[in-house]
Amino acid sequence: MERNEILAKFNEIARDVFDNDEVELTEESTAADVEEWDSLSHLSLVSDIEDEFGIRFTLAEISGSKNVGEFLDALIRHIEKK
Amino acid sequence: MDITSFLFFAFVGVSLLIYCLVPHKFQWLVLLADSLIFYFLTVEPYTFIYIIISVFTVWAAALYFRKVDDIKKKRIVLALTVILNVGILVALKYTNMFIGTFNYWTGKSIAEVNWIAPLAISYYTLSLVSYLVDCYGEAFEPEKDPLKLLLFTIYFPQMVSGPICRYSQTGTQLFEEHRFDHDRVLSGIRRVLWGLLKKVVVADRIAMIVNVMFDYTYIFSGLWVIVSACLFMIQLFFDFSGCMDIVTGISKCFGIILPENFNVPFLSKSVQEFWSRWHITLGAWLKDYVMFPISRTNSFKSTSKKLKNKWGKWGQKIPYYAAMFVVWTLMGIWHGSSWKYMIGQGWFFWIVIVSGQVFEPVFKKLKSRLHINEKSLIWNAFQVIRTFLLVSIGNIAFRAESLAQTFIMYKRAFVWNNGITKQLRAIREGIPDFGGIEALIVVCALGIIQIVCDFRQYAGKNNQELITKRPIVIRWAIYYLSAFIVFYFSLSTTSEFLYFQF
Numbered sequence: 001m002e003r004n005e006i007l008a009k010f011n012e013i014a015r016d017v018f019d020n021d022e023v024e025l026t027e028e029s030t031a032a033d034v035e036e037w038d039s040l041s042h043l044s045l046v047s048d049i050e051d052e053f054g055i056r057f058t059l060a061e062i063s064g065s066k067n068v069g070e071f072l073d074a075l076i077r078h079i080e081k082k
Numbered sequence: 083m084d085i086t087s088f089l090f091f092a093f094v095g096v097s098l099l100i101y102c103l104v105p106h107k108f109q110w111l112v113l114l115a116d117s118l119i120f121y122f123l124t125v126e127p128y129t130f131i132y133i134i135i136s137v138f139t140v141w142a143a144a145l146y147f148r149k150v151d152d153i154k155k156k157r158i159v160l161a162l163t164v165i166l167n168v169g170i171l172v173a174l175k176y177t178n179m180f181i182g183t184f185n186y187w188t189g190k191s192i193a194e195v196n197w198i199a200p201l202a203i204s205y206y207t208l209s210l211v212s213y214l215v216d217c218y219g220e221a222f223e224p225e226k227d228p229l230k231l232l233l234f235t236i237y238f239p240q241m242v243s244g245p246i247c248r249y250s251q252t253g254t255q256l257f258e259e260h261r262f263d264h265d266r267v268l269s270g271i272r273r274v275l276w277g278l279l280k281k282v283v284v285a286d287r288i289a290m291i292v293n294v295m296f297d298y299t300y301i302f303s304g305l306w307v308i309v310s311a312c313l314f315m316i317q318l319f320f321d322f323s324g325c326m327d328i329v330t331g332i333s334k335c336f337g338i339i340l341p342e343n344f345n346v347p348f349l350s351k352s353v354q355e356f357w358s359r360w361h362i363t364l365g366a367w368l369k370d371y372v373m374f375p376i377s378r379t380n381s382f383k384s385t386s387k388k389l390k391n392k393w394g395k396w397g398q399k400i401p402y403y404a405a406m407f408v409v410w411t412l413m414g415i416w417h418g419s420s421w422k423y424m425i426g427q428g429w430f431f432w433i434v435i436v437s438g439q440v441f442e443p444v445f446k447k448l449k450s451r452l453h454i455n456e457k458s459l460i461w462n463a464f465q466v467i468r469t470f471l472l473v474s475i476g477n478i479a480f481r482a483e484s485l486a487q488t489f490i491m492y493k494r495a496f497v498w499n500n501g502i503t504k505q506l507r508a509i510r511e512g513i514p515d516f517g518g519i520e521a522l523i524v525v526c527a528l529g530i531i532q533i534v535c536d537f538r539q540y541a542g543k544n545n546q547e548l549i550t551k552r553p554i555v556i557r558w559a560i561y562y563l564s565a566f567i568v569f570y571f572s573l574s575t576t577s578e579f580l581y582f583q584f
Contacts, residue, residue, distance in 0.1 A: 038354060047377065
């Protein structure tokens with residue numbers, strides 16, 4: 001799976017979690033860019049991504065990622081490990 | 083040892099001198115010796131045994147994780163070590179609360195215990211648990227030297243009122259080489275001075291007014307209850323953030339940067355945002371080590387899915403609200419062994435945050451009907467004031483003597499009172515040593531400086547530049563003036579820091 005495909009899937013899940021069809025995340029996007037992205041929806045997002053890709057993030061990856069790009073890096077690492 | 087005392091600053095000065103003079107490999111040992119001296123001069127020395135038990139068990143468990151591959155065994159060791167360490171905290175700090183509650187409900191009179199807890203047990207236990215969980219998750223290599231883990235646990239600036247440090251943040255810094263750096267030390271001293279101004283000049287004076295208002299609740303009813311709650315919130319901010327400025331500044335002098343505990347909390351637009359800006363390290367700890375693990379268990383996920391299939395998005399949120407309830411219960415109980423903290427610092431905020439989320443669609447409709455422009459200054463100001471009032475009302479429990487007084491205060495808020503003369507006279511007579519009009523001017527001036535700094539920080543500006551970019555004469559004039567104000571306006575009866583009790 002290519003990085004841009006993963007990002008597209010990520011966006012699909014994010015739109016569903018945030019209940020907002022206009023969400024368009026880029027590698028540089030952060031939680032501050034999306035009004036609905038609070039700590040609770042962050043957990044839902046993480047959980048849905050884990051289910052979708054069949055992986056499990058570490059605590060450091062969940063709370064340490066500074067933007068979507070870093071989160072994607074972690075996601076890709078887990079996908080490659082599978 | 084009181085951290086606003088001359089003895090403490092003499093101790094820090096001598097320590098810093100030795101720290102900068104000794105070779106790198108001995109620097110962390112100087113910090114360890116300082117931390118031990120600070121500990122033994124501050125509390126009962128025998129309580130140190132609890133710290134040794136905690137550090138040793140956590141150190142051994144973390145090394146065990148590295149040596150063993152069996153995940154089941156690792157989990158058991160993790161659970162036992164967490165239970166032991168949290169158990170020590172609960173036993174030492176909460177036994178009397180359990181006894182009191184038991185006596186209340188059963189009518190029995192079991193005697194309370196007189197156990198003394200180690201200094202900062204509520205802070206270092208959380209730091210050690212985070213270290214343990216991170217080692218379990220292989221976030222970093224465990225520390226092989228138990229004395230180094232001991233230093234991470236009892237590093238003296240954080241032993242007053244936190245911040246709750248993570249090994250990934252401060253652990254490595256403690257063992258790095260730090261030579262004397264003029265700019266760094268000066269920057270640390272500036273922060274210490276600002277912290278002292280906030281604590282001994284502002285917070286302790288506001289405390290006098292707040293004390294009168296909370297002691298004579300029968301005079302201060304109606305709107306006065308709200309005023310006293312707001313004043314206490316301001317006192318708490320100047321007290322706690324002042325303490326953080328002092329300890330962070332001292333630590334900076336040694337070259338060790340502690341995590342920030344405040345980020346302009348009073349400009350928060352929601353209670354949830356407030357708690358991400360106030361006591362940041364505690365909120366972050368609860369999020370990372372309680373909320374995350376709960377929300378990632380298989381039973382949580384399956385329940386969440388079932389409820390989502392049944393009731394859609396709202397159903398999915400129910401388990402999260404339940405997990406938040408656990409977090410806010412812990413937030414409340416962390417603040418003290420009394421039901422007033424559980425209700426005022428915990429459940430009150432859980433109710434406010436959850437109801438805010440549940441009724442969000444209603445609020446959205448209402449805003450659209452009223453044609454509210456969410457980007458307008460008035461709306462933003464309204465949100466900030468609303469948040470401040472809500473957190474102040476919740477914090478009445480923090481200041482009140484008991485849960486009973488908390489409810490009396492809430493009740494008295496609804497007793498009509500339009501008086502002003504009697505109340506002002508009570509305040510004036512209640513605090514004879516405020517320091518006159520000049521003290522009031524200084525307090526107000528420092529308050530204005532704080533507000534300006536807050537707005538600058540909120541806009542992403544560097545407040546240190548307000549001083550560092552001035553000519554040298556003005557810079558030093560500000561330092562001397564600040565030191566003079568601290569000496570001249572500090573009260574003879576300086577109170578303990580409000581967060582020291584934890």
